[in-house]
Every structure is written in structure tokens, then in C-alpha cells.
Amino acid sequence: MPITKGFRALVDEAMAQVTTYNVDEVRRRLDDPALQLVDIRDARELEREGTVPGVINAPRGMLEFWVDPDSPYYKPVFGDEDKQYVLFCGAGWRSALAAKALQDMGMTNVAHIDGGFTEWAKQGAPVESYEAHRARRAK
Numbered sequence: 001m002p003i004t005k006g007f008r009a010l011v012d013e014a015m016a017q018v019t020t021y022n023v024d025e026v027r028r029r030l031d032d033p034a035l036q037l038v039d040i041r042d043a044r045e046l047e048r049e050g051t052v053p054g055v056i057n058a059p060r061g062m063l064e065f066w067v068d069p070d071s072p073y074y075k076p077v078f079g080d081e082d083k084q085y086v087l088f089c090g091a092g093w094r095s096a097l098a099a100k101a102l103q104d105m106g107m108t109n110v111a112h113i114d115g116g117f118t119e120w121a122k123q124g125a126p127v128e129s130y131e132a133h134r135a136r137r138a139k
Contacts, residue, residue, distance in 0.1 A: 011093045014100035019111035023123045026086055026113055030054070030126070036083045038063075040098050041090055041117065046130045052088070052120060053128045053136075060094050064101060081109060088113040088120065 029035045030053075037055040039046065040063060051057065056077055058066050065073040078085065085102070087095040087110065095112035102110045113120065121127055128136075 007093070011096050014096040018096060018099040018103060020092075020096070020114045021086060021111055022114050023120050023125055027123075027125050034083055036077070036080070036085050038085050038087045039089075039117070040087050040095055043130075045090060045117075046133065049117060049121070050127045050129045051117070051133050053126050053132075055133070057133070060089070060098055063098055064105065067102060067105065067107065084109045084111060086111045086113060089116045091118055092116040 026035075026037070037052050039051045039055045039057045040060040041049075041051075041057075042059050042061075043057075046057060058075070058078075062073060065071040066075040067078045068074060069079065085107070087098050087102075089095040089098070092113060092115050095116060099110050099112040115122075
């Protein structure tokens with residue numbers, strides 16, 4: 001069966017409909033208590049590359065379930081309407097699609113980072129190891 005709309009078209013549509021920040025814009029807000037960074041990459045990516053200090057990790061495959069209060073997998077961390085949830089992935093494609101999906105669910109306080117973690121690390125923004133991330137979460 002031929003693909004009638006490719007991933008690029010889906011990503012482009014999402015990018016046109018979601019709030020997109022560059023690395024510098026997010027970096028300036030790292031101490032803002034109203035900002036919650038959400039790393040949607042899977043554990044293998046985090047183990048290999050690390051992540052951003054202070055993030056919560058919500059694997060892309062579980063995100064909609066973790067956000068929905070009616071889901072048996074709901075995570076209350078996503079219920080704070082005073083926070084802006086800024087998603088990122090490896091390159092900014094999955095996070096654009098994920099932000100669009102959350103908007104479609106009714107969230108208005110969601111955005112994503114253009115270029116994702118790759119751009120974040122390339123620009124020398126703070127990174128922590130996966131081990132440090134896990135230790136911080138365990139506290």
C-alpha cells in the first residue's frame with residue numbers, strides 16, 4: 001500500500017501548528033518554575049547521550065496515556081495547568097508530532113524544541129548523564 005502522506009508532511013503540518021522554541025529561548029528559562037522540560041526519547045537514547053538536567057522522561061509511546069487523567073497510566077506531573085510542558089526528542093520531529101497530539105487532546109500549555117537534543121548538545125547547553133538523571137528521580 002503506498003504512503004499518501006509521508007512523515008515530512010506530517011512533521012511540517014505539526015510544526016505549523018505548535019509553539020516551537022529554539023535552544024537559546026529554552027536555556028534562558030531553565031530556572032523558571034513554570035517550565036517543565038519533557039524528554040520523549042526512549043531509554044536507549046538517554047543511556048547513550050544523556051539528557052537535560054531537571055527533565056521528566058515520558059517515552060513517546062506512552063505520552064498520551066501519561067497525560068490523560070482518564071488513563072490508567074496517568075502521571076499527575078502532567079496535570080499542572082500553570083506549567084508549560086516543552087517537549088524534545090532527538091531532532092525535533094517526534095516532539096513536533098507529540099506536541100501536536102497533546103494539543104489535539106486539548107492541552108494549550110505545550111511546545112517543543114526545534115532541533116531537539118541534538119541541537120541542545122551541539123550548542124553546549126547543560127547535559128546530565130542518564131545515571132545522574134535516574135539518581136535525581138529516585139530522590
